[in-house]
């Protein structure tokens with residue numbers, strides 16, 4: 110297994126405030142990054158904003174602002190949201206920063222010198238919304254953008270082109286030789302059938318119709334196409350082609366580093382076709398994996414700023430807390446598939462998994478230890494009651510599955526496993542009936558065993574939940590008074606290691622949500638926003 114880990118989110122358009130759909134990908138990546146750190150990997154996690162392009166120029170103009178002023182304000186909103194959601198990114202790259210624009214220009218020059226970029230004239234179907242040119246086949250008879258389904262128009266301009274056609278076989282080989290490069294598998298077929306088989310033309314990589322972009326040094330009435338500009342962030346942020354390229358060497362060039370891009374389904378084409386091509390032109394190694402997550406839908410439509418159907422994450426987090434929103438996003442929407450946001454599901458998921466399962470297990474256990482053992486956690490002993498061994502085996506099985514699933518990016522399933530363990534803990538209380546054991550002086554040993562098993566199940570669950578429940582896990586470990594040296598991941602293999610300490614007074618991890626009340630509160634929030 111590799112030693113290092115580099116994970117990136119796409120960089121977001123700061124054309125409006127961030128919405129819950131944007132938060133989705135960032136939270137997923139944060140959960141991965143935290144998981145990897147917890148497992149002892151040197152981890153670097155990058156996010157940022159994609160600040161150039163016609164759309165930003167237009168949006169700024171509409172509110173009488175200069176583009177730079179406009180993006181500066183929006184970027185604050187993104188950063189504020191990431192702080193609110195406890196996102197643990199190591200860097201934040203903005204494409205308007207000089208450390209980035211300089212690299213974009215150098216890359217452009219390199220590709221020009223190599224002959225992979227040439228000057229020509231472009232005529233094609235242009236989608237203003239996506240800032241993308243499409244071929245006749247792609248827009249079909251109705252002339253609709255295959256991505257956003259809006260009308261496209263014929264456009265012509267002097268432009269630079271990237272010789273994408275030269276690298277088609279390279280992409281097909283890349284997919285063939287690296288089955289995990291692009292997942293889920295269905296995305297690979299989509300790339301091949303929708304874009305490669307119909308014939309991939311050269312890609313137009315400069316624009317002259319607007320100015321808000323990185324100027325092409327060689328001909329400065331052109332600005333670099335926003336996607337060539339944007340994709341470069343993944344390496345410019347690490348210092349590629351800059352005086353200090355130590356991070357680039359460490360996290361990109363070194364074979365010991367695993368590189369993962371996480372992205373939404375709507376931008377697969379750019380990441381899975383053009384980005385590997387650009388890297389290949391630059392003679393740089395490929396990322397190891399590109400994981401395409403599904404979209405967060407609202408009434409079956411993609412939640413998006415331009416459709417105006419977004420859920421504002423700020424009031425949601427402020428009212429329900431960081432962990433509930435993070436958990437909902439990761440657990441409810443199966444990683445890799447689309448999923449709808451509904452207030453009902455949000456409230457029900459929180460109540461089921463966090464309040465009734467995890468919170469309840471902790472609360473019941475703390476209450477019983479206070480009542481039966483004056484708050485002192487009994488020392489662990491294995492196999493005292495008939496239910497002990499099966500529970501211990503289940504813990505081992507859970508840890509194994511959790512790691513396998515997580516390593517395979519099956520994040521939703523990994524947390525479903527933890528949830529099952531917590532449910533097993535609650536069931537173990539019902540099976541062993543500690544209230545009955547407490548009535549019998551001769552059953553003191555059994556009662557002690559039950560308590561220490563419960564504490565250790567909660568301890569393992571809290572550690573496994575750490576990447577997503579950043580606050581509640583800590584609170585649970587604090588309440589159980591788990592010593593700091595035992596909070597290191599590797600100790601969880603040693604089941605029963607927690608014991609002998611005095612617990613803290615319990616305070617519920619998650620308040621129970623009143624379904625009707627909260628559903629209508631969230632619905633109001635959604636209506637206010639749209």
Ligand code: MSP
Pocket residue numbers: 118119120121122123129130131133134159339340341342372373374375376403404405406411412413
């Ligand atoms: N700027 C480009 C990405 C450049 S990466 C080199 C872009 N920006 S975006 O703001 O429109 O989208 C950024 C990410 O947010 C994409 O991965 C997109 O799929 C994701 N999402 C936008 N709306 C979303 C949902 N409703 N649900 C889940 N993810 C969504 O594209």
